Amino acid sequence: MNIRVFLNNEIVILLLIFWYIEPAYFQQISAVNNIYNFGRVCFLCFGLLLYFLFKKNKNYSYDLIVILFLWIIFTTFLHNGNLSELSYELLCAGGLCTYIALYTEFNSIKILVVIYKLLYIFIVINLICMFIFPHGMYTSMGGDGVTVYWQNWFLGYKNYPIRIFIPALVLGHLLCRFGKKKNTLIILYVICFVSSILLDSSTGLIGIFVFSALAFCILHLNTIKKIINLKTAVIFTIIIFYVVIIAQSQNSILAYITNFFGKDLTFSGRISIWHDSITAILQSFLTGHGQFSGSDFQNITGSFAFHPHNYFLYVLFRGGVIELLIIALFVGSIFFSIKRQPNLYRLACVYTISMFLMGITESLITTAVLFYPVFLFFNLIESYESHVA
Template sequence: MFFYLLFITFFKKEINLFIIFSFIFFIWRTFSSYYYSNGVLDLVNSSRILTLILLINITIKKYPKSTLRAISIVFSSYIILNLISYFIFPQGLYRVEGHQLAWLLGIENQFGFVLIPGTLLVIIYFWYEYKNVKWIPLTIILLTVTTLLKAWSATAIVAIFFVLISLFINLRKNIKPLYSFIRLSIIYIIIWFIVVRFNSVSFFESIITDFLGKDLTFSGRTRIWDSVFESISYSPWYGFGINSEVLGGIVTFFAAHNMILQVILDTGFIGLILFATCVIIAGVKLQKNKNSRISVMLLIGIFGILIGGLSESYRLNYIFLLLIMSYNIKYIQRD
């Protein structure tokens, strides 16, 4: 499938700047892992992401409605079936690493990886088709919120409420959307440095301790982040290979528990620059179409994932799905 789509992309001249930098990023990711992680390449997931990018880049231009409908159906199914499995099998469908309970969408802390972009993509399809949010997306929103509240993954809860409140603010009739790629990027960078780099979380104390029921170390995340920054200093440009971990306690190793830090830990600052370039390339398209409702919804979805990734190392699959859709925003906007 991958090689067929790659052939079509070149034969039909569907190659673009976003695809080029996405390939460079994942090639670098594989290269750094080959040399620094004992040959762990993660080729399956990397090829899966690149296949998704190529597929969406082709289909969304010729069949935007069908593409959005198919994506909506897939994610609606994920959300519904995961919640059913979550309630029917309280002890999990299987275990990860021998002790962590997991369901259709994995462990509880990883639910947001699918639920946040999935809910947003269901809403986008119905807005594209009907210019309104009907009962089906409202039901999906309810199921998503129910799942995350039951799982009580703190940053995922914050992320989904950011998405829902942002949609309410920006989808009002006769009012131009308030968000833009530049504004949200600046705000996110400031929050990231305050929370992750400087561990200055006193401003968020009431939210963290009273509402989310967490301590000011984000359940030990800040100690892990300190270990990650120390580890990064030993290989800042190249990283340590895919799925790298750090010593977060006396004998226990952890992932970075932050999406951006995990990118740096895995692929170094070279990988971060390449990843940021992909985000910026898509973001420029969104900035040029900042008054489009669907453009703003994609923007909200991207930053929803990044917010959820403040304390979890989400995989990159669905942020790249939103990014390739953002790059092709002119084919799906109807404003």
């Protein structure tokens, strides 16, 4: 049997990528988590071998992901950081990115179909668990080993599931380009909204609301979709970032918004966390402090929090302005590769705006597991459609 035909089997693909999308509940079961860890290492090595065997075309976006992870490893060693905290992100995001790059070489969207189905099943299971266990399935420990989070479900605590919801919705939209999964995508929207309400996640609700509203605009409103591009996405994110970070005094509009989502004007104490984070970032602005644990963050900043509660501050704290620049180049490379595909380009803008908007008040620590791979799917779709054409 031809090796490419074998690798294009959906069951085989599931076996290859299953290890990189581990529900939070399984991480609490040592035996299961150890199996996942072993599988991640083995199949990452196998994936890298396959990629270099079949690689024919230059994939700048994947190369930038490799450079990004190498930089994070380097700066972590440089500052005697906590490399063990990095291993999960490196293995999961690295594994998914490698296999997506491999199937880009194959011009196959089968991996997109498989990952979408897997995420869909996990999201449904999470909602069922929330109905069965309204007060949570288990408790989990905070980054200091002392704080206890009581309400955890299949996909984790409060804001964690949203990091799966939006990537799943993006993959659903990508599959709709081929006339697939339209009805299941509508159902997925409903499930994600209901789940975010039950989770009492204002970050999640805002993220899904913005994503769904913008997705509707690019699909149905010609006037609005013309202004949705990378430039407006960047400007919008910067403005919101600026407004939120300096929101330290009473403002009637801001007060209405924060009260609506059950927050105070300190954003649940985040103002002081951001201040402490910025102070620490300025101490090592170029290279950051390397990967850190919750207790490491507290020791460096003197904050009561385990992380900066802001995606951009998290990136600057960990890898400095160099990591931020590499991420910007990676995202830019994706947009450059799909610039001749207007609908694909706009969907990527919607995804970027939604994730970065949520990143204003959350570090989205585990987002990288799906954040970078979803961007690479835009590359895959562009390659596939060019090949078919």
